[in-house]
Amino acid sequence: MSDVRPDLPVDEHLPRIVEASRGGAVVVTAPPGSGKTTLIPAAVLDDLPDRGRVLLLQPRRLAARAVAGQIARLRGVQLGGEVGYVVRFDSRVGPETRLFVETTGVTLRRLDDDMTLDGVSAVVLDEFHERSIEIDLVLGLLVRLRELRPLLRVVVMSATLDPGPVARLLGGCPVIDVPGRLFPVEVRYERSGQRDELDVLVRRRVTDALQVTAGHVLVFLPGVGEIGRCERALAEVARAGGHDLVPLFGDLPPERQDAALADTGRRRIVLATNVAETSLTIPGVTAVVDAGLVRRLVVDAATGLPRLELCPVSRASADQRAGRA
Template structure:
C-alpha cells in the first residue's frame, strides 16, 4: 500500500496517524493503524461530500474582492482582512472558507468578542446557508453549546476558544480559525494571537484569518511574519456630525443629564425625517434610565424603544435584528453595537462618548470598572453605524474640542489589566513564561514583577516562579 494521504483525514486524527504510521508496532500493528486511517478517511470524505454550497447575494463590499480573498486564504497560512464594519466580512468569510473546502477536515472556528455577537452572527450565517441553527452552523458561549457533530462552522467567544486549548492543545478540532474584530485587543484576543503564533509551525494544515476594522492591520501582519493584508472597503454613505455638548461642568451632574440630552437629540433627529436611531451608552443601568426617559417623552411615546446589551434573551435580540418597519425604533446599546454587530436600518446615531472600561488600580490592588471617554477610533466606528443604508447623522453629546483631545485608539486590555490575573491565567493554560510569550504588545517587565509579587503575597505561586 502506498503511503496514506493524511490531508484526506480528519485534522484531529492526523498527529496520531503520523506517529502510528512511522511506528505501527507501538500502536497495535499496521492493520490496526490502517483501520484507524480508513475510518478517519471515510469520515473526511463524508463531511467533504456534504459541505454546504454557499450562495452570494453580491451586494456587499466583500463580494467585490472574492477572488483575491480566496487566493490569499488558499496560498497562505495566515491572512489579515482589514475592512470597515458593514463590509460583510464577518458573515461572508466562513462561506468563502466552505467554498474552498475548509470545514471538511475539522470545524471552521469563528470567534467574536461578545456572546451576543456570536449568537446573532451564527443565526445569520445559518440563514444564508439555508440551514437551521445548530446544524451546519452552531455556536458556543458560556453555559450554552448549540453545536452538532455535523456542524461545519462554529461561532464562539474568544474566551471559549482559549479555554479549549486546555483540553485540545493543538486545536485539532479545527482546520480553520477566524479571529474576528481583532482590533478590539481584549486580553483573550492578545492571548489567542500569541498562542496561534506558537501553534502554527506545529499545525501546517491550520489556516488562520484575522479581521480588523482599523489600521492596526500592519501590526498583525508583522506579528505573523508579514502575512498578506487585504483591504475591503466599507459600504458607507456620508455621515454628518453634530456636536451637542452637555452644559454641566460637574461630571456627576452631567451623567444625570444624559437621559434628558438623549431625548432632546432624538427629538432633533426625528425632525430630520424617517429612520431608526442607535444610541450608545456605557452600560445596562444607563440604558434603563435612557429607556425610561424616552418612554416618558410625549414626542417619543409612539417609538419602539429597544435595549441591546449582553444579557439580552434570544427573543428580545430577534426584535432588534428583524425590524417590522411600522414604527421608528430607538435602539439603546452598549459598545457591543460598535463593531461586533450591525443593527439593520439605522439612519441616525446618538453617541454619549462613554464606555465602561476595566482598569487595574495598583494602589488598591483591584480591577475596577470605570465609565471613561472613548477613543477617537471608537467614536468614528460609532458614527459609521448610521452610514449603512443612506446618508446619516451622528449627534455627539460632547464638544468637538473634547473629541480632538481624546486618544487616537483604545488602550489594549493588557496595558490596563492586573498582570497577576494574566500570570495566573497563563499558568492555568500552560502558556509558559509571561516575558517570553509572543504578545502583540509585550507588557512592561516592572508590571510583570509586580504581578508576581501580588501572587506571592497571596500564596498563589511559589518563590521559584
C-alpha cells in the same frame, strides 16, 4: 453559499482574501458594515478541500449568537446545522456543524483541551482591534500551532486595526484592505460645555434624529443605569410616535436580546451599551446617537482591585459606532 446575499463592499474582494488564506494567514481591514464578518468566514469554509471546520471568534456573546444566525440565514441553512454558535452557558451546534461562531474564552478552553485543534482547518479572529489578554493569547498560541500545522489558515479581521504588527507576527502575511462604506455617514457633534444631564441630551438628539431620518435610531450609552434613565426620558417620545423603545446590553436574557434585533415592522429606538459597537449590525438603522462614553474595567492602584471607570471612548470606537448607521 446561498444565492441570497447582500451586495456589500467585501464581495468583490472575496476571491483575493480566500486565495491569500490558502497561504496560511492573512490580515483583512474593512470598514463597519462592509460584510467581512458574515461573508469572509463562509467563503473560507467553502474553499476548504476537506470536511474541516472553521472557528469564527467574536469578542461578545451577543455578537456571536447574532452573527451565527445571520450567516445561517444567508446560507439558507438552519442554525445549529452547518452553522452554529458556542458561548458560555449556551450553544446551538450539531454533528453537521462546520462553522462555529464562538467567544474568545470558548476558543481558549478548546485550545486547552486540544492544543493541535484537530479537525479545525481555519480560525478567523474578528474585531481584533478590541485587544484583550485572551485574544492576544489565542493569537500567540495560533502562531505556535502553525509551526506544527503550516496548512492551518488564520484570518485576522478589523475595521480600525493597524495591520502591520499583526502581519509581521504572522510571518509577513498578506494584508488586504477593503475600501468604501456601504452608506455615507454624516457626523455631527454636540457643542462642548453642555451642562444638561445625559438623559436630557439624549432625548433632544433622539428627537432630532427621528425627525430628520426615516429608520431606526441606535443610542450608545455607557451602562445599564444610563439605559434605564434614558428609557424613562424617551418613553413619551416613543409612545407619541408609535415607536418601539428597547434596551440592548450583554446581561439581558437571550430572548430579550433577540427581540431588540428582530424586525417588528415598527420604528425602533435601541438603547445599547458597547455590545452593539462591533460585528452586530441592526438592519434599518439610519441614525446613531453616541454619548461618547464607556465603562472600562481598570485596576485600582490603591487597592489592587478591579473597578469600572467611566471613560471617553477611543477614536476607533467612535468610528465603529458611527459605522452602525
